[in-house]
Amino acid sequence: MIRFEKVDKTYPGQGAPALDNVSVDVEKGEFVFLVGASGSGKSTFLRLVLRESRPTSGRVYVAGKEINRLAGWKVPRLRRQIGTVFQDFRLLPNKTVSENVAFALQVIGKGAGDIKTLVPETLEMVGLDGKGDRFPDELSGGEQQRVAIARAFVNRPMILIADEPTGNLDPATSVGIMKLLDRINRTGTTVVMATHDSSIVDQMRKRVIELEGGRVVRDQAQGAYGFQH
Numbered sequence: 258m259i260r261f262e263k264v265d266k267t268y269p270g271q272g273a274p275a276l277d278n279v280s281v282d283v284e285k286g287e288f289v290f291l292v293g294a295s296g297s298g299k300s301t302f303l304r305l306v307l308r309e310s311r312p313t314s315g316r317v318y319v320a321g322k323e324i325n326r327l328a329g330w331k332v333p334r335l336r337r338q339i340g341t342v343f344q345d346f347r348l349l350p351n352k353t354v355s356e357n358v359a360f361a362l363q364v365i366g367k368g369a370g371d372i373k374t375l376v377p378e379t380l381e382m383v384g385l386d387g388k389g390d391r392f393p394d395e396l397s398g399g400e401q402q403r404v405a406i407a408r409a410f411v412n413r414p415m416i417l418i419a420d421e422p423t424g425n426l427d428p429a430t431s432v433g434i435m436k437l438l439d440r441i442n443r444t445g446t447t448v449v450m451a452t453h454d455s456s457i458v459d460q461m462r463k464r465v466i467e468l469e470g471g472r473v474v475r476d477q478a479q480g481a482y483g484f485q486h
C-alpha cells in the first residue's frame with residue numbers, strides 16, 4: 258500500500274537530510290507506528306505519502322503508483338484516498354459536527370443523499386451519536402478528535418495518516434482514540450501514526466518503525482516504543 262525505495266529528502270538550504278535512504282513497505286491493512294525524537298523525520302515521511310513534499314531521490318509508491326510521477330491533476334484523487342488526522346484537530350469552528358464531516362464529502366462532489374446516510378453512520382461509529390448539532394468549542398478535546406477522525410474516515414479512505422493524534426489528550430482519552438483507530442484499521446484501512454506517546458505504543462503492540470536522524474534504525478513487528486528484545 259505504501260512503499261519507500263531508497264528515499265532521501267533534503268530540504269533546500271539544509272545540510273543534513275530529513276530522510277536518509279529510507280526503504281519501507283507497508284502492506285494493505287497494516288497498523289504502523291512511526292516513532293523517533295523530534296526532528297527525526299516522521300512528519301517528512303507522512304508528507305511524502307501525501308505528496309505534499311517530494312523526495313530528493315528514491316521512489317515513493319502509494320497503492321502501486323509512483324506518486325512523484327503522478328500528474329498534478331491526479332494529486333487530489335490520491336489525497337482523497339488518504340484520510341488525515343492531526344494533533345490540533347483542525348475542525349472548522351463555525352460549522353457543526355455534522356457540517357464538519359459533511360464538508361469532507363461535499364468537497365469531493367458527493368450527493369446530498371449519500372451525505373445524509375454517511376454522516377450519521379460515521380458519527381455513530383466514532384461514538385458521537387446525538388452530538389451532530391454541537392459546535393467544536395462545545396466538545397471536549399477527545400470528542401473534537403473523534404470529529405476529526407469521522408471527517409477523515411467518512412469517505413472510507415484506503416489509508417489513514419495520523420500525526421500525533423493523542424498529543425493534546427490525557428491518557429484515558431487517548432486510549433479511547435486508539436480504540437477507535439484500531440477499529441478503523443480492522444475495516445481494512447491501513448493506518449500510519451506518528452507519535453511520541455510511549456504508553457500507547459507499548460499497549461498496542463503494533464509494527465514500530467523508528468527513525469533517527471532521518472534513517473530507519475528499527476522496524477519491528479509488535480514492537481514497543483523503545484527497543485526491547
Ligand SMILES: Nc1ncnc2c1ncn2[C@@H]1O[C@H](COP(=O)(O)OP(=O)(O)OP(=O)(O)O)[C@@H](O)[C@H]1O
Pocket residue numbers: 268269271274275293294295296297298299300301302
Ligand atoms: N519545510 C522544511 N524546511 C526545512 N527543513 C525542514 C522542513 N521541514 C522539516 N525540516 C527539517 O527536517 C528534519 C525532520 O523534520 P520532521 O518535521 O520530519 O521531524 P519529526 O520527526 O516529524 O519531528 P516532530 O516530532 O518534532 O514533529 C528536521 O531537521 C527539520 O528541521
